[in-house]
Amino acid sequence: MTTAPQDWHARAIAAERLGDRPRGLQLLAEALAEHPDHAGLHNTAGSMALRGGEPVAAETSFGRALAIEPDNLEYVLNRTIALGQLGRHEEALALLAENETAGAMQPRYWSVRGNTSRMAGDLAAARESYDKCLALDPRHAKALHGRARVALARGERQAPQFFDAALAVVNTEADLWLGKAQALDVAGEAAQARGIAEQLVSQAPQWLDALHLLAQLRLALGESDFTAPYREAAQRLPQDPSIPMAHAQTLAGLDYFEQAAVVAADARRRFPEDHSFALLEAIHAGEAGQAERAEAIFAELPLQGSTRSLHEARHRIRLGELDRAQSLLDEAVRDPSLEHSAFALLGLVWRLRDDPRAEWLHGQAELVQLRELRDADNILPQAIERLHELHDGSPLPLGQSLRGGTQTRHILFQRHEEIFARLHAAILATLEDYRACLPQSDVGHPLLRRRDDPWKLQGSWSVRLRGGGDYHTSHIHPEGMLSSALYLIVPEDAQGEERQGWLEVGRPPPDLRLDLEPIRTIQPIEAHLALFPSTLYHGTTPFGDGLRMTVAFDVVPAI
Secondary structure, three states, rough: OOOOOOHHHHHHHHHHHHHHHHHHHHHHHHHHHHOOOOOHHHHHHHHHHHOOOOHHHHHHHHHHHHHHHOOOOOHHHHHHHHHHHHOOOHHHHHHHHHHHHHHHOOOOOOOOHHHHHHHOOHHHHHHHHHHHHHHHOOOOOOHHHHHHHHHHOOOOOOOHHHHHHHHHOOOOHHHHHHHHHHHHHHHHHHHHHHHHHHHHHHOOOHHHHHHHHOOOOOOOOOOOOOHHHHHHHHHHHHOOHHEEEEHHHHHHHOOOOOHHHHHHHHHHHHOOOOOOHHHHHHHHHHHHOHHHHHHHHHHOOOOOHHHHHHHHHHHHHOOOOHHHHHHHHHHHHHOOOOOOHHHHHHHHHHOOOOHHHHHHHHHHOOOOOEEEOOOHHHHHHHHHHHHHHOOOOOOOOOOOOOOOOOOOOHHHHHHHHHHHHHHHHHHHHHHHEEEEEOOOOOOOOOOOHHHOOEEEEEEEEEEEEEEOOOOOOOOOOOOEEEEEEEEEEEEEHHHHOOOOOOEOOOOHHHHHOOOOOOOOOOOOOOOOOEEEEEEOOOOEEOOOOOOOEEEEEEEOOOO
């Protein structure tokens, strides 16, 4: 005798609600053994898997439900959500487009489509979908939240009002309050933003995003102890290791290496079983010039793996132990998540050892280029005018390479102003000029192996430096394949023989204490784009007077 599908469903859901999700999934498996073609049971299995953090299983179950009932909009939307959690955004958007007629009058359809577009990075499409949802249901909580976040990321002046509208419907959602604080900060209402951030940190001291915002606001106000919220949060929640981890990283991001090492050492004593704090102390002690302290930690550190290898290699480079550094980096470079960071250090080691691979990695002709931006005369005047307005309300960011100056918030080319879409298109066209001059494809090279692939921009921002000491410290962009600097304003001092405000490509970061000159120094020229592999360290020299404004971005494969 078989059990009815609805009874299987009720038993499975009851088990899940009692906290026994494995039992619920087992009951659904038994149900589907009896009713393999019941779309509703497949959908229930997918929903349970999704709630359990298993998007692969969820997508499979939703796909089976949809194969049985291809016109069921609920199954379409559920599969879309699972695809989104798997990062398969284009596939999810295609599925939604196929079912637009069925979903056109359904608020949930447009909310899901807005969320999917937002995850795919198409904020203009996300805005349109959220607006359609809210036209059908003005109090749709998820669409209100998503629309507010899109307004903030696109730089819309009404962003605070969008957060107010969302909070009027759901005023207990902490992320909405964080977003309102961020929007108020952008609008120049720093005192109100700080008040909200302080309340959020008071209520949720473990919330790293709120701690970061509060530290950023304190830094913008010139407070020397800008990371105090992390210390206070750690005192309230001494059992939470994520707080001192973020505290140390925030300090190190602005070169407070010794203080970062102190925070890591304290956490190491409190969490003796978490060897990541010993590694963190060794990293920051080494950056602070305390080589013996770092050596003692590495000598006893049981933690193994590619992350340890990468950071110990930096330590070995400082000590001049190039053979050991080479061996460690040969291990680290095999980890895809660390490959660019490892190649950056390998490039330095190979140069120090006169290894011909240094020339292969960074010395080949046209890997570093300075190219004139396409259609610059028609684009840059308006872009510069708007960027000045943005910089006037932008901070010195935490955790970036700037030492002075300001950097625009969020992703520049996702903003709502049409001029930035035009600038984006001009940059893409100029990238093709760069590509055409590159050496031939090379499967082993971190950039040239992608020479003939489609490219796209990932991240984009503008930096404005003022004379008198502002500069970029030497750094890399480990998430990129190709990095950049588009010169919009160049100080007069850049024209002199002292090379003030120039881009130095290939100079090691200061903490490595290496006597290596840059591979190339580039004189900034307005309306020109410097392009170079992301595995090359790069920074700028200070300049005396005037302004230096750039737009920067990373290039990554589009496939």
